Amino acid sequence: MTDEQLPAQVYPNRFPEAVDSRPGVPQDRCHCFSPIRVSSLDAAPSFHADVQDTNAPGWLRLLELIEEAAADGREEFRPLPELSPEERRQIVTLPPSIARLTAVRTLVLYGSNLVRIPPEIGDMTSLEEFSPYTSRRLHWFPYEITRCARLADSTVSTRSIYGNHKYRPPFPQLLPPGDTVLDLDSLAPSRWGTTAARTCSVCTGPIPVTGPHQAWLSQVVATDVLPLLVNACSQACLDALPPGAKGYIPTPHRGGALEQPPPR
Incomplete structure (x- = not known):
């Protein structure tokens, strides 16, 4: 039998919902990794300021899907194909x-x-497998993901994350906590990266009312090196963090105008 006569090999589509994530489903545009920002230490990006609309139909449907998954104890959760294109766009967290x-x-x-x-x-x-692939506005992950001790496989668009080894895009600048009493359930995401910080990423103790002590740390999570945002209760907890991944900034840092290892 010649090569021409051999039956064509069919490869399974690992992510059938990918068809929906291309032209049919809008992702909001992101300019965080513009060439100017990537090439300049003084042009670090800001956090995305999007706040989740908790009245949006997509959000309400997602809440229902989570309740269904929790009730039936399913082992795989892929909620986005259950939403319409516009509902998917409404989900920012x-x-x-x-x-x-x-x-x-x-x-x-x-x-x-x-x-x-x-x-x-x-x-x-x-959790053993985490696949947010082609989520191109997702530039960082919470340090708490390191608590998923069974996580062994990840599929992340690494070119879209802070500090990636391809071209080392800069990290947003983190500031130390101030003296102002904050509502820890209603933080400004443009300043803190998150809208809520209740417990310490390191020790799980309460965050002080003046806000978290924050740091960036790049670590291996499953099969990728991910930029992790730490929200700690104290400088002591930041000091207790492990070192960064080999080939990345070796210690916790506050981002901004910070020299990184060269791309590779």
């Missing part, structure tokens, strides 16, 4: 209720419009 998905082993968020993942992902204790 995940609800804290993902903490209830303790049986989920595979979380697929392919082609999302997410700009942040909540720290409650650390409560998904059975």
Whole structure:
């Protein structure tokens, strides 16, 4: 039998919802990694300021899907194909209720419009595979994801994350906490990266009312080196963090005008 006569090999589509994430489903435009910012230490990006509309139909449907998944104990959760294109665009974060998905082993968020993942992902204790691939506005992850001790496989668009080794885009500048009493459940994401910070990323103790002590740390998470945002209760907890991944900034840092290792 010649090569021409051999039957064509069919490869499975690992992410069938990818068809929806291309021209059909809008992702909001992102200019965080413009050539100017990537090439200049003085042009560090800002956090995405998007605040989740908790009255949006997509958000309300996502809450229902999480409740369904928690109730039936499913091991795979891929909610976005259950939403319409516009509903998918309405989702810029995940609800804290993902903490209830303790049986989920595979979380697929392919082609999302997410700009942040909540720290409650650390409560998904059975998580083994995490796939937010082509979520191109998702530039960082919460340090709490390191609590997912079984997480062994990740599919992340690494060219879209801070500090990636391809061209070392800069990190947003983090500032120390001030003296102002804050509502820790209603933080400005443009300043803090998150809209809520209740417990320490390191020791799980309470965050002080003046806000978290923040740091960036690049670490291996499953199969990728990810930029992790730490919200700590004190400088002592920041000092207790492990070193960064080899080939990345070796210590926790505040981003901004900071020299990184050269691209590779």
